């Protein structure tokens with residue numbers, strides 16, 4: 001419990017004194033983020049009113065001010081969370097760059113904790129993290145030209161940080177924290193959507209093509225709807241992905257956009273996974289089936305390069321199916337296997353047959369053997 005431990009903390013808590021001290025703390029707290037002009041109206045109101053400046057159009061007005069206030073309040077929540085002590089004015093610390101380090105105000109916490117303003121639920125991206133730099137993400141084309149979300153954020157960095165940024169010796173190279181943050185912002189998942197053409201059945205029924213692809217990254221779903229007076233109208237829903245492939249794109253192009261770019265990463269001891277998701281008949285099998293063989297071709301080619309041959313890299317193949325909640329080895333007469341987690345939380349399939357392969361033709365034979373053992377069924381959709 002530390003230095004503030006006592007048997008009845010609430011009995012020792014002086015509301016009036018804490019309120020005055022709280023106002024002073026509040027003023028310094030706001031000042032630390034350059035929001036001192038908000039402190040006087042806040043100081044004269046009750047704490048629960050302080051929590052709603054944004055909802056009531058009172059207090060922080062500009063986007064920048066709101067972001068700063070949100071950041072401050074979020075810090076408050078984080079710092080308060082680890083502490084269960086009653087408020088003690090003398091223990092406040094405002095040292096260093098941490099805004100409100102050690103600040104803890106039970107009344108404030110209670111109101112925050114009521115779920116009215118769940119700061120933990122907010123995503124960093126919404127708040128424009130201070131260390132996010134526009135790389136490696138491309139600016140969204142939905143943003144008006146010249147808009148830089150980071151500009152606001154840069155302005156919100158306090159003057160000390162700006163001084164540091166202006167000094168090239170401090171600014172370059174990036175410190176470890178910044179470089180880690182930047183690395184963490186690199187997308188590790190790529191989502192690619194493939195539109196399949198209308199099938200014979202859909203064409204025969206003269207069904208509408210409700211998906212339009214544009215710019216290889218966006219699609220619009222046209223949803224037919226009825227107004228209350230039964231007039232028909234179409235609602236458009238726009239979605240953006242890492243890539244969107246239209247109905248004219250070949251399986252080769254799918255490979256080039258999805259799997260080919262991750263082949264080199266495997267040789268850097270990275271795990272790579274490619275999976276398809278979609279409703280029955282949407283084209284998962286059609287899309288996925290050619291990929292492993294194409295990937296094997298590239299992998300075998302890479303393995304033959306002297307740099308990897310010398311490192312004794314090898315290619316192993318296994319093929320299993322999870323069907324009806326059970327796991328079957330497709331290269332071992334559909335032998336039923338168990339999936340377990342080892343002491344290091346690594347998922348293992350106990351007894352799964354693995355074959356070393358060094359030739360694409362052998363890979364092809366294994367894939368064909370496995371395909372023949374797969375469970376298939378048909379539905380109205382496929």
Ligand SMILES: Nc1ncnc2c1ncn2[C@@H]1O[C@H](COP(=O)(O)OP(=O)(O)OP(=O)(O)O)[C@@H](O)[C@H]1O
Pocket residue numbers: 195196197199247278279280281282283284285286287379381382
């Ligand atoms: N891009 C495409 N171009 C041409 N035909 C396609 C395309 N995608 C899918 N098809 C055809 O649509 C039908 C359904 O595709 P597929 O079997 O791959 O769907 P699925 O998502 O695997 O279905 P299920 O989940 O039921 O197994 C197949 O006849 C397939 O040949």
